[in-house]
Amino acid sequence: MTQIDRLPTRITSPESPTVALVTGGNSGIGFDIARQLLDLGVDVWIGARDIDKGRRAAAELGPSVHVVQLDVTDAASIAAAASQIGDLDILVNNAGVNPGGEDITSTDLEQLRIAYEINVFGLIAVTQALLPALRRSQHPRIVNVSSGTASLTWNSGPNPQFEWERVQGGGIAYRSSKTAVNAVTLLMAQTLGDDVRVNALAPGRRQTNLIAGMTGGGDPAEAATGALRLALLPDDGPTGALWSWDGTRVPW
Numbered sequence: 075m076t077q078i079d080r081l082p083t084r085i086t087s088p089e090s091p092t093v094a095l096v097t098g099g100n101s102g103i104g105f106d107i108a109r110q111l112l113d114l115g116v117d118v119w120i121g122a123r124d125i126d127k128g129r130r131a132a133a134e135l136g137p138s139v140h141v142v143q144l145d146v147t148d149a150a151s152i153a154a155a156a157s158q159i160g161d162l163d164i165l166v167n168n169a170g171v172n173p174g175g176e177d178i179t180s181t182d183l184e185q186l187r188i189a190y191e192i193n194v195f196g197l198i199a200v201t202q203a204l205l206p207a208l209r210r211s212q213h214p215r216i217v218n219v220s221s222g223t224a225s226l227t228w229n230s231g232p233n234p235q236f237e238w239e240r241v242q243g244g245g246i247a248y249r250s251s252k253t254a255v256n257a258v259t260l261l262m263a264q265t266l267g268d269d270v271r272v273n274a275l276a277p278g279r280r281q282t283n284l285i286a287g288m289t290g291g292g293d294p295a296e297a298a299t300g301a302l303r304l305a306l307l308p309d310d311g312p313t314g315a316l317w318s319w320d321g322t323r324v325p326w
Contacts (some may be wrong), residue, residue, distance in 0.1 A: 091117040092213070093162050094305065095155075097144060097200060098122070098169030100131035103219065103277055106298035107166055109135055111305065119159050121146075121169065144169075146196030152203045162207035164305045167197045168219045170252075177243040189247040194254045201262065205270075214270040217304045218259045220316060222276035224252035227325035256316055256326055263314030273304045274316040276324045 094111050098104040099120025111118050112135060120135070121144030122128025128141040142158050145151040146169050173188040175181035197218060208214040222228060223245065259274040266272060277297030300319030316324040 091115075092164065093117045093119070093159070094164035094166065095119045095121060095142075095159055095162055095204065096166040096168055097146060099166075100124075100128045102168075103294045103297050103301070104166070104168035105131055105135075106295040107168060107301045107305075108139060110295070110298050110302050111164075112136065112139060114302070114306070116164070121155060123169075144200075146200050147191050149199065152199055156203040156207070159204075160207065161210060162204055163211040163213055164215045164217070165201065165204050165208060166217045166219070166301060166305060167200060168217075168301075169196060169200075170219060172245070172248040175247045176245065178246055181246050185247040186250075189251040190254065193248070193251040194258065197255060198258060208270055213309060215305050215307060216262065216270060216272040217301050218255050218262075218272070218274045219301070220255045220259070220274040220276055221249065221252040222278065222318065222324055223249045224256055225276070225316065225324055225326060226253060259316070260314050260326075268313075271304075271307050271309075271311055271313045273307075273313060275301050275304060276316055276318045277301070278319050 092115075094116050096104050096108045096111070096118065099108045099118075100122040104120070108118050108120050117140075118138075119140040119142055120128055120131060121142050122131065123143070123145045125141065125143040128143070132139045132141045142155045143151060144155040169192065171188060171192045173185040175185040201216065208216070229249075256274055259272055263272040275297070277294075277300060278292060297319045300317065300321065303321055304317060316326060318324050
């Protein structure tokens with residue numbers, strides 16, 4: 075399958091709610107994913123490292139959203155959040171960081187450690203903690219927010235969209251960590267099989283804190299719609315792939 079055309083329309087009932095957790099849901103793309111899930115009747119938890127920022131986001135989203143303190147680098151925080159959430163149908167691993175740095179000649183190793191600690195190790199740790207709950211779901215879904223700039227095919231081939239990055243080799247900490255996310259997504263899908271649909275999202279360049287100080291960037295809400303496609307896939311939907319926000323499959 076190279077295209078997901080169907081937009082999600084599944085509305086959950088109060089008697090059997092669909093429950094979702096969006097890590098890093100207090101801002102950026104995560105905030106819009108949470109908002110759009112709420113609009114479809116999903117019972118949404120937003121995970122926030124800073125609980126005060128999470129509460130402010132919840133106040134903006136409305137009274138039906140739940141907030142949980144969740145630092146994806148802290149095992150105790152993850153365990154407490156998993157216990158508080160309980161049942162879960164959708165996990166959106168959205169929390170991420172771009173620690174800065176440029177190419178291999180100038181990036182500090184600490185920037186690489188930060189990127190991998192949050193973007194990769196944190197994603198795996200949260201998924202491991204929530205897998206028991208997801209396995210109890212009738213329609214479990216995992217969406218890992220990645221990046222089109224992590225596609226090795228796009229970066230090594232003649233793709234004008236990423237030409238400057240391919241030539242300069244910039245952003246090695248962020249981009250290589252998201253390439254690792256792509257690999258983790260594929261291996262997750264292979265491990266979990268048909269029991270859990272696992273996909274990665276390339277949200278496109280968006281005006282969020284990740285590109286603070288940089289020019290350009292589209293509306294995060296547009297990317298969030300792509301996340302919903304994957305979060306509410308039908309049971310025969312794809313698994314183990316990287317998808318653009320518009321539903322087009324992205325090569326690894």
